[in-house]
Amino acid sequence: PSEPPTVSYYVPFIGSMIEYGMNPIGFLRRNQKIHGDHFTFLMFGRRMTVYLDIDGNDFVFNAKQACATAQDAYNSMTKPIFGEGVIYDAPSSMMMEQKRMVKAGLTVPCFRAYIPIFIKEVNQYVDKHWTKDEDTVNLLQSISEMTVMTASHTLMGPEIRSKLYEGVADLYHTLDLCLSPMRFLFDWLPLPSYFSAQKAHDELDRIFSSVIAERRKHTGKKHVDMLDALMDSQYKNGDALPDKHIGNLLIALLMAGQHTSAATTTWALLNLATNRDVVDEVHAENEARFGRKLGAKNFPEPSYEEVKGFAVLDNIVRETLRIRAPISQILRKVISPMAIPGTNYVVPAGNYIVASPINSATDEKYYKAAEDWVPSRWNTAEKEEDMDKATTDYGFGATTTSARSPVLPFGAGRHRCIGEQFAYIQIKTILYVLLNRFDFSLDPKCGMPERNFRSLVVFPQGPVMCRYKRRSD
Numbered sequence: 001p002s003e004p005p006t007v008s009y010y011v012p013f014i015g016s017m018i019e020y021g022m023n024p025i026g027f028l029r030r031n032q033k034i035h036g037d038h039f040t041f042l043m044f045g046r047r048m049t050v051y052l053d054i055d056g057n058d059f060v061f062n063a064k065q066a067c068a069t070a071q072d073a074y075n076s077m078t079k080p081i082f083g084e085g086v087i088y089d090a091p092s093s094m095m096m097e098q099k100r101m102v103k104a105g106l107t108v109p110c111f112r113a114y115i116p117i118f119i120k121e122v123n124q125y126v127d128k129h130w131t132k133d134e135d136t137v138n139l140l141q142s143i144s145e146m147t148v149m150t151a152s153h154t155l156m157g158p159e160i161r162s163k164l165y166e167g168v169a170d171l172y173h174t175l176d177l178c179l180s181p182m183r184f185l186f187d188w189l190p191l192p193s194y195f196s197a198q199k200a201h202d203e204l205d206r207i208f209s210s211v212i213a214e215r216r217k218h219t220g221k222k223h224v225d226m227l228d229a230l231m232d233s234q235y236k237n238g239d240a241l242p243d244k245h246i247g248n249l250l251i252a253l254l255m256a257g258q259h260t261s262a263a264t265t266t267w268a269l270l271n272l273a274t275n276r277d278v279v280d281e282v283h284a285e286n287e288a289r290f291g292r293k294l295g296a297k298n299f300p301e302p303s304y305e306e307v308k309g310f311a312v313l314d315n316i317v318r319e320t321l322r323i324r325a326p327i328s329q330i331l332r333k334v335i336s337p338m339a340i341p342g343t344n345y346v347v348p349a350g351n352y353i354v355a356s357p358i359n360s361a362t363d364e365k366y367y368k369a370a371e372d373w374v375p376s377r378w379n380t381a382e383k384e385e386d387m388d389k390a391t392t393d394y395g396f397g398a399t400t401t402s403a404r405s406p407v408l409p410f411g412a413g414r415h416r417c418i419g420e421q422f423a424y425i426q427i428k429t430i431l432y433v434l435l436n437r438f439d440f441s442l443d444p445k446c447g448m449p450e451r452n453f454r455s456l457v458v459f460p461q462g463p464v465m466c467r468y469k470r471r472s473d
């Protein structure tokens, strides 16, 4: 048995780093044509074994913990940001328990409480910043700010949200600067961003501790948010989640959800800005649902069930995630040799295995005009099955659910995302408010942006300028 074929390169050690770094998706497609679904490439001394298509998705997402781990692949990148003892810095079984605890803040009663907050935050933002009747704005920046307001308010609670203007937003930003693929490659290098991240993290710790202490003093007052859910959590052995880990988990959740949701919402709006027919479908559905024409001021506050039921918006988010999944590469580090079923290949310990579900999601084999954004392609019953699976399968414990699916923007198996439903209602609610209040069109100078692969989350290449025009009632 041998390792899958190696992609040829010119510079030893560096290998394919530059080509891969500039456009990983193009790199994988080109090499898939040459080598098929499995190949290895060298990147700054690391051997990365790619396995594409639906079998590759299953191979990586359902890799046994004894063979390949996410902890060994990601912890050097995430520890400076999330802090100690949580997610990839915790033993695997403890991390699973932490994911279970987080689910307590992502229940239907929580979602019911979160919708009005999303709406209030988006309205406040546009009332303050989008004051003209029409203008050109940096859409990615605006959407990122709306996302951080909505996520901080609902997950961390009103106290932390109110401190966003007192410097907490800057602390998040400092942490963001450290969240880069560079840390994967240069984990031994004391990059300056690492030290600033540590300082920012300590400062956030202090703020979280004081908010937690304040809440513990007023035990009678309950909040419906993630912070209260975590403060009430216990490990199976009866130990409470330490306060320091509560803060670290909140930071981890914000980081996991912030860029992914902001990128998805921005890509969705950019596509809506060039697809007037889809916007008309959103308005037609809203008007049918609420029995009257909705405008910039007279739109009602939907319930959680109504947001969940917005079918056109659902298709829009689903289709955006298909062609612009914000997390395009999934990594695990191999700790015990892994045979690739049905081949003579074995991936040795020390290699990384890489899946790229966006590769299968945009493969003509599965979707006609696979690179085109066509939300109506999801007008099928298949979607309902997916959603059912999404509500029940969080990948805890057993890892037997197959991941042989072309579209997996939220992953699969034991590391599957727990924020999918939160992300859907957050993005749909933000879109609902914005589309009722404004019409969007691409800025002729900027057009439809390319993808920026320099960050871990794939954003539109900036500055992402877009035009809004206030709708009348």
Ligand code: HEM
Binding pocket: 070, 099, 253, 254, 256, 257, 258, 260, 261, 264, 325, 326, 327, 330, 331, 408, 409, 410, 411, 412, 414, 415, 416, 417, 418, 419, 420, 422, 423
């Ligand atoms: C895991 C995508 C939003 C929390 C994941 C994974 C993906 C993903 C692909 C699996 C990573 C892997 O297997 O290596 C997304 C996308 C989002 C989103 C596309 C939005 C559009 C959120 C939100 C939260 C969140 C809002 C929190 C509220 C997490 C957590 C994990 C995770 C805790 C588990 C990590 C693990 O077990 O290794 N997400 N996510 N995500 N996500 Fe999300």
